[in-house]
Structure formats: C-alpha cells, structure tokens
Amino acid sequence: MYIELPGAALLAFLVPAYNVVAKKSLPTAISVACAIFVFLACCLGTAMDFYHKIWFYDLAMHGVSGFLCCAIIFMFIMDWNGSKLSPMGCLVTIFGFSMGVAALWEVIEYASDFITGGDAQRVLESMAAGKSPISDTMEDVIAALVGSLVFFAAFFADKLAGYKVLGKLCGFTGFETDKDVRAREESGETATDGVGAD
Secondary structure, eight states: OTHHHHHHHHHHTTTHHHHHHHHHOOOOHHHHHHHHHHHHIIIIIIIIOOOHHTTTTHHHHHHHHHHHHHHHHHHHHTTTTTTSOHHHHEEEEEEEHHHHHHHHHHHHHHHHHHHHHOOTOOHHHHHHTOOTTHHHHHHHHHHHHHHHHHHHHHHHHHHHSSSSSHHHOOOOOOOOOOHHHHHHHHHHHOOTTTTTOO
C-alpha cells in the first residue's frame, strides 16, 4: 500500500511525461497498457484485495510487469534510434532492464517492510505455509522472468509476420543490417528509426 500508490502514479505518467520532456510521442498503446496495469494492480489487487482472494494474482501481475517493462524499454530504445543496435544487443539490453526493474521492486518492498514494519514480501505468510521466507521474492522475480520471455516470444513471432504489430505501433520494420548501413552511407542519408530488416 505504501509503495503501490506512488509507484502507480509514476507509472501512469511515465509515457506522457517523457513525451513532454523529450518533445516526442511514444505509442498511445504504451500509455493505455500502463493505465490498465495500474487498474489491475492497485484497484483490483490492493483495493479489492485480489492479491489474497486469488492465489495467483500477485504472480500474474509480476508476469505482466515483466512483459510491460520489456515493451516500454523497447519503445524507448527505438525512439533513441535503437534500430542501429544489433538485434542481440538490443534484446540483451531489454532483458537486463526488465530483470533489473524486478529486482529493484523487491528491494523497494524490503525497504518498505523495514521502515513501516509491514510484510509486503509476505515473509510471515510464506513461513506459515511452510515455505522459505524468501519464497515470495523469488517467485515474483521468476514471474517477471516468464513475462520477459513471453515478450521475446511475441517479438520473434511478430518478426516472422514481418513486424506487423510493431510496424503499426512505432513504425519498426527491423534492425539495420550491414547492407543497410553501407547503402545509407553511400547515399549520405541520416539513419531513421526502424530502417532495415534483420
């Protein structure tokens, strides 16, 4: 409760704030996805107590957060002309960011419990169920990992389909190849987002 409300507020305004500061426009779909996630996590999860009423709800939210983090950082990277990165470099960056956010969230939960005396990490609940005190923490991180892997699966499926989804969302058509770079240099053109196809 102590960390979800400010965290939700920051997430909901992340993309709009970036659009204003950077004077660019990221896909509306990302803002909508963030708003839906905030509704599911705070309104249903916390206010309606779905975290305790539905046993897998917390894991599901961490899984969704893993997928959403990957999608957000992908859009940021593409907005920063990331199509010039190698596909592997881009995907490793996305994966590292997503898992970093998952780990940071657990650190924040621990800090919240230490300061407020709460049990956001469900240590007492885990021990009462005969589990390890760190079960909830590890399960949350693993759920985020699964969400990240689902993003990669969706990414490669979209690649096989010719980037139809990403093409509509952000004009992405693939990563630049060496051939694309040589052709651009010969023509003297400036690289643009989404140029080339891997």
